[in-house]
Amino acid sequence: TSRTMFxxxxxxxxxxxxxxxxxxxxxxxxxTEGSMELTTLDLLLQxxxxxxxxxxxxxxxxIPDYPRVTFVGSHADxxxxxxxESVRKELHQKCTEKEFQDILEGTVxxxxxxxxxxxxxxxxxxxxxxxxxxxxxKLEVNTPLAWILFRKILKHIAGERPVISYSEAAxxxxxxxIPLEALPSVLN
Numbered sequence: 001t002s003r004t005m006f007x008x009x010x011x012x013x014x015x016x017x018x019x020x021x022x023x024x025x026x027x028x029x030x031x032t033e034g035s036m037e038l039t040t041l042d043l044l045l046q047x048x049x050x051x052x053x054x055x056x057x058x059x060x061x062x063i064p065d066y067p068r069v070t071f072v073g074s075h076a077d078x079x080x081x082x083x084x085e086s087v088r089k090e091l092h093q094k095c096t097e098k099e100f101q102d103i104l105e106g107t108v109x110x111x112x113x114x115x116x117x118x119x120x121x122x123x124x125x126x127x128x129x130x131x132x133x134x135x136x137x138k139l140e141v142n143t144p145l146a147w148i149l150f151r152k153i154l155k156h157i158a159g160e161r162p163v164i165s166y167s168e169a170a171x172x173x174x175x176x177x178i179p180l181e182a183l184p185s186v187l188n
Contacts, residue, residue: 004067005135007128008047012073012109016040016087044071045094052100068105072128076109084109147186150176 010016019035020043038046048069071091076084088107095101111122153172158164173183 003135003138005132006047006051006067006069007072008044008069009072009074010040010044011075012084012087013075013078014040016044016090041090041094044091045098048095048100048104049098052103066103069100069103070105070128071107073107073109074112076122076124077111077113079109146176146178150178150186 017039019037019039021035022033024031024033051067051069073079073084073087088109091107092104095104108124108128110124110128112125114120114122115125150172153176154164154169157168157172169187170180170183173180173186178186
């Protein structure tokens with residue numbers, strides 16, 4: 001929905017154009033078992049395309065019409081600034097060629113070793129946390145208890161039926177002390 005944020009994580013210390021290695025971790029023992037025919041870049045683009053195709057755009061003045069996707073490159077401490085910039089440019093360039101470019105927020109790089117270190121934390125991690133908090137605060141909606149009860153009763157009455165009549169819904173609304181003029185809002 002439009003009330004969603006996606007963070008697509010990738011290891012920025014590795015070449016995004018290299019085939020993805022298949023890693024196994026069994027009881028703390030890691031082993032490599034070859035590689036896939038896809039690169040990290042291919043996988044990131046596939047994820048964005050999948051997110052884009054599953055989204056229906058909704059208008060809402062408080063929240064963007066569609067979810068935002070941000071690429072997050074980890075291990076920023078292991079790569080130079082010019083490498084980060086070239087990866088950012090490549091991701092941007094590949095995405096502008098696609099239909100889903102409007103859902104992309106951008107690319108950030110994080111030093112994941114600093115997470116939770118207070119003042120020593122990477123500012124990019126702090127920004128991601130703040131962005132999540134900001135979205136969550138916009139999602140908080142006070143739902144009257146009567147509305148929740150109304151929905152539970154409707155589900156029970158409907159049983160296996162995919163649809164119930166408006167008159168049945170109106171009867172339940174009256175029982176739940178929901179004014180009939182509020183019924184259309186409750187049904188949304």
